[in-house]
Amino acid sequence: AQTVTQSQPEMSVQEAETVTLSCTYDTSESNYYLFWYKQPPSRQMILVIRQEAYKQQNATENRFSVNFQKAAKSFSLKISDSQLGDTAMYFCAFMKHNAGNMLTFGGGTRLMVKP
Amino acid sequence: NAGVTQTPKFQVLKTGQSMTLQCAQDMNHNSMYWYRQDPGMGLRLIYYSASEGTTDKGEVPNGYNVSRLNKREFSLRLESAAPSQTSVYFCASRTTGVSNQPQHFGDGTRLSIL
Numbered sequence: 046a047q048t049v050t051q052s053q054p055e056m057s058v059q060e061a062e063t064v065t066l067s068c069t070y071d072t073s074e075s076n077y078y079l080f081w082y083k084q085p086p087s088r089q090m091i092l093v094i095r096q097e098a099y100k101q102q103n104a105t106e107n108r109f110s111v112n113f114q115k116a117a118k119s120f121s122l123k124i125s126d127s128q129l130g131d132t133a134m135y136f137c138a139f140m141k142h143n144a145g146n147m148l149t150f151g152g153g154t155r156l157m158v159k160p
Numbered sequence: 161n162a163g164v165t166q167t168p169k170f171q172v173l174k175t176g177q178s179m180t181l182q183c184a185q186d187m188n189h190n191s192m193y194w195y196r197q198d199p200g201m202g203l204r205l206i207y208y209s210a211s212e213g214t215t216d217k218g219e220v221p222n223g224y225n226v227s228r229l230n231k232r233e234f235s236l237r238l239e240s241a242a243p244s245q246t247s248v249y250f251c252a253s254r255t256t257g258v259s260n261q262p263q264h265f266g267d268g269t270r271l272s273i274l
Contacts, residue, residue, distance in 0.1 A: 049202075054200075078260055080262055087267075088248065088267060088268050089265070089267055089268075090203075090250065090252075090265035092262045092264075095260060095262055097260050136202050136203070138202075145191070145208055145210050145216060146191060146210075146254060146256070146263075147193070147205050147208055147218065148193075148203070148205070148252075148263055149205075150202030150203045150204070151202050152200075152201055152202050153200070153201070153202050
């Protein structure tokens with residue numbers, strides 16, 4: 046079974062600064078996908094960014110980028126130019142490529158962006 | 161764009177009561193999922209349906225049953241609710257046509273069992 050660990054329960058950052066959220070995972074699979082989801086106080090689960098394990102290039106989506114280290118089984122999220130609207134819970138998730146394509150989630154990091 | 165719709169949004173039950181949570185998606189997705197989220201934790205998979213006509217257990221299936229009614233709808237039933245089932249329940253769906261596609265989530269159902 047896969048496990049996903051987010052070692053930072055809470056973090057804070059000043060508006061306009063950069064913050065990095067950590068995620069590590071444990072798997073014996075070689076073909077898989079990794080995701081970061083954002084959950085604001087509204088409780089919605091919003092996809093932030095995705096990464097295919099077979100791609101060496103790190104994914105980027107505007108102010109969001111990842112540092113994917115496959116050998117180290119690490120998948121960190123960097124948020125640049127933090128905005129107040131980035132305040133949320135952030136979940137790292139692992140998906141094995143199989144018939145079910147189920148997600149395994151980490152415990153989450155609560156990010157507070159301060160004005 | 162409705163996406164994934166869950167009903168109800170909130171519900172309070174007494175211990176021992178039964179309840180069905182409804183989920184429908186309008187994206188023509190093959191796979192559907194039910195998760196629960198306990199306070200301060202990530203989501204855990206209860207059951208999933210990889211395609212119409214199939215269902216399988218996830219990480220925490222005890223106390224729940226599911227029905228994949230058709231391609232659009234996937235319901236979750238609590239036959240005899242227990243306080244330990246107090247949680248926020250999320251339904252999700254995903255296409256299987258493209259390998260890197262994410263799951264799309266509904267807005268959740270907050271369920272309290274007294």
